[in-house]
Amino acid sequence: MFILAYDVGTSGVKTCLYKSGDDLELVASELGAYGLTILPDGGAEQDPEEWWSAMVSTTHHLAATHPAEMSAVEGISFCSQMQALVLVDALGRHLRPAMSYMDQRAVEEKRRGLESGFKIAGMNARKLLASLYRTSAVSASVKDPMWKYLWVRDHEPQVFKKVRWWVDVKEYLIGRMTGHHVMSIDSAFATLLLDVRAKKPAWAEKLARTFGVNPAHLPPIVVSSAAVGTLRPEIASELGLPSLAVVYAGGGDASLIGVGAGACDVSDTHVYWGTSGWVSTVTDHRAVDISSMIATVDGADPGKYNYFAELETAGKCFEWVRRHLAEDEIDVYLSHDNKADDTESEYESLYEYLSEIVSKAAAGAGGVIFTPWLHGNRCPFEDANARAMFFNISLETGKTELLRAVIEGVCFHLRWFLETQEKKVETAETIRFVGGGALSPVTSQILADVLGRRVETVADPQNVGSVGAALVALVGAGKVSDLPTAARQLVKVSGTYEPNPATREVYDRQYEVFKTMYKQNRKAFGALNAANEGNN
Incomplete structure (x- = not known):
């Protein structure tokens, strides 16, 4: 099975072609770059059209060098940056530049929404306790996507009234590919509006309304290995890929890099050092440390969570x-x-x-x-x-x-x-x-x-996100049943460093x-x- 994995980072997309069999073989990869605009008001934005152009160009390069393998691609998956805000209309077209996870403009929205009334740890007690109970987290950072959503509502009302879906980076790209708008469960958790007490993935709609979020803007939630759909004919033609290639939901970097690192069992810890950095430890339960701004993010493997410090x-x-x-x-x-x-x-x-x-x-x-x-x-x-x-x-x-x-x-x-x-x-x-x-x-x-x-x-080490995306696609295609075992078997250690x-x-x-x-x-x-x- 040939799998195309798009690792959509802050500064570029790495498009990786994998062949699965007894092992997971990287056939070839291409890197496409794009910009990040830092604005004087604290904004940090990217143009979704640049993400798409980079994906198209890298896909074409791979097709030119490996035409037989690319024509046999059966699965497409994603690993991407998280906690961006992409607002799209009913046709899936982005309405404004994406607000990056680095964007910190929404100071006033956060102040009004969370820092009034009787407080605990500097936050509105009622909203804090309701958030912790319903979502096991709280939007305590000005960079959290809910405040960006409300910033657009307050500062760009003409844009906001056209919004049909609030999605993240890879979800925008998946919607453009398939015409279906969803959020993988880890992306949904990263909005901090996922109802963790529901029996199946669902939004905390009452809590969302409390903060001023319209639940109708939140798309259906799926697991990372879910098959979202096949390529729309015009997209298959634009990318040069088989129209029957299945697009899987994939995951965010916070959940899939650990998979690609071979560290996705309980108590496994990995350190990521890219443009940003983090320490992530796998748990079998939810945990949160409000004072230190750490919470568990839903993992790609159901029932496992990543306790994540960024x-x-x-x-x-x-x-x-x-x-x-x-x-x-x-x-x-x-x-x-x-x-x-x-x-x-x-x-x-x-x-x-x-x-x-x-x-x-x-x-x-x-x-x-x-x-x-x-x-x-x-x-x-x-x-x-x-x-x-x-x-x-x-x-x-x-x-x-x-x-x-x-x-x-x-x-x-x-x-x-x-x-x-x-x-x-x-x-x-x-x-x-x-x-x-x-x-x-x-x-x-x-x-x-x-x-x-x-x-x-x-x-x-630079391709672990795409490895994680490929492994999730293998699970979705029924080729792999146990993600942690597959990760341990397929991800090989190349260097060991003992402390001096x-x-x-x-x-x-x-x-x-x-x-x-x-x-x-x-x-x-x-x-x-x-x-x-x-x-x-």
Whole structure:
């Protein structure tokens, strides 16, 4: 069986063609890029037409290089970014740019909707308790999609009156492909309006109305392995795919990356390091930590949940430091010597070169600490005004130390997640590490050292989302019955990193300081950025 899996991320789509048999073979893949627009009012938007164009072009490239295999595609599945807001009309056409999970404009909507009256933990007591009872979570972040929905209602009424469906990223694409509008159960939970007490997947309609959401805008809920439909004839023609190819609901990155990482059994823990980052632990029950902004997200495997703590900018931090500290107009200067001349001959990429440079700095980066809050922070504290910092720079500090401090700072924050999760659930002693960050043995070792736990990487860490999507399609097609067993069998460990005891003292000391950085600077962040609250 040939499966086409679309991994729709923040910066691009990776289209992967798989062949299933005794194993899951990646036949070929193509990457298509698109933009993310950051607006001065705190908006973060993407054009759904760019998602579609990237999908079409990557599909055509695969068809040109593998025509026989592409003409035999039987299943199409998705893994995608989550908690975006895509509003479509009755014909499935998007009515405005998609509001990304990073969008933080809806400060006033959240204030009016949740922060009035008698409060518990700063939130309206009645709504808080009703949300926790009915959904096992609460829309406590300004970036949650419900507030974006209400922002459009309040600021763009002419657009809002045309809305037929509120969907997420992959659901928009599935609707365009099949003409059927649905939400997979994990996407539905991510709206924080899923009725977890219902006997079958359903919306918490009364709660939705309490917040001002029209339940008629919420589409039918399906499991991740559900067959939504086949391709519409005109779409099959546009993509160059068989019209009888079945489109499966797939899942969001928060649920499928763990599957593709081979970490989808109870108490399995994985770390993802892409544009964003997270720590996710599988549980067999729902859990929530309101004060730390952590909740369980419904998984692709029914009856399992992902206790999920997210960092807005992980790989984005290294991209930022690469751009501003390495890609100088006068070439790459990272020490007193110009290394740019021999970079091409010795290293396959600038990223590989920078990883090697980082390895030459001592653990602890000479005492420099970096806080990875380039776009605010959500967990274990939420503050849209929080910002990244380099702390404790001295005359001896160079770019090498700054680069290492960025990697260590992201790892410190991931350790904070892990320790916060352990207050509610049991985490794994061996951590599965995936995403672009896992391509670097240097980063993998630093993560093991900072966490003080064994870290395992897989053979293709950047494609774990599409692997998860393909496995879900195999379940839907009846080719696989047990998703965790299939994931363990098909996902192979390629690298193992044991924590270095020699680094423990310095990392423990700096980690304790790292955890104080937000509290010590919270008022300063507010003073500098509060005038733009919701505008940054």
